[in-house]
Amino acid sequence: MTRSVLVTGGNRGIGLAIARAFQARGDAVAVTHRGSGAPEGLWGVSCDITDPAQVARAFDEVERVQGAVDVLVSNAGITDDKLLLRMTDPQFFRVLETNLGGAFRTSRRAAAGMLRKRQGRIVLISSVAGLRGSEGQANYAASKAGLVGLARSLARELGSRGITVNVVAPGLVETDMTAKLPEERRARMTADVPLGRIADPREVASAVVWLASPEASYVTGAVVPVDGGLGMGH
Secondary structure: OOOEEEEOOOOOHHHHHHHHHHHHOOOEEEEEEOOOOOOOOOEEEEOOOOOHHHHHHHHHHHHHHHOOOOEEEEOOOOOOOOOHHHOOHHHHHHHHHHHHHHHHHHHHHHHHHHHHHOOEEEEEEOOOHHHHOOOOOHHHHHHHHHHHHHHHHHHHHHHHHOEEEEEEEEOOEOOHHHHOOOHHHHHHHHHOOOOOOOEOHHHHHHHHHHHOOHHHOOOOOOEEEEOOOOOOOO
């Protein structure tokens, strides 16, 4: 059965790998972007997830084209790193508003349609930083930790209607951002990973696709780390 899938921030990096993975399974996939357009072969809708009106419009368009969203992957997020004493209030709250607030808004809108169908899958993309902390990323780590509380609250609220809500927490992943790291820092970060390497985005996508599959129908409120062991014990 073809499902309607929406991946926020699905125009690059981990989000793009997730969108491609669902597309390969035969699902109808839409990705959100902030004006850059969708990658070749994917359909995109422009949406700033900090704006409730834009979220509503994006969902309306997705529903019109491919039906009510069966699978929401909340992936869109930003960073704005700074050590605590140098971090301003706007820097802190802009990251929370995007990463955590955006997940709240899109989950709320998706859940409305899922409740009517009495089924659905919501997957929030967190980070190992939300579990173990990260120097200079108080805003980012707080937002990613918040996704766990959000997901588990929604899992309790929506579970009786056949809706699962889970979290995937990636570690170091091969993206444009990690590719730009100085070689010395990249090597130092990789050395902290028990598996001794950086993940391919498709490895994160595999976990997301599984959580959205019938095989994971009894999994909800879970945090699935895809971090090579970097966050073990948290």
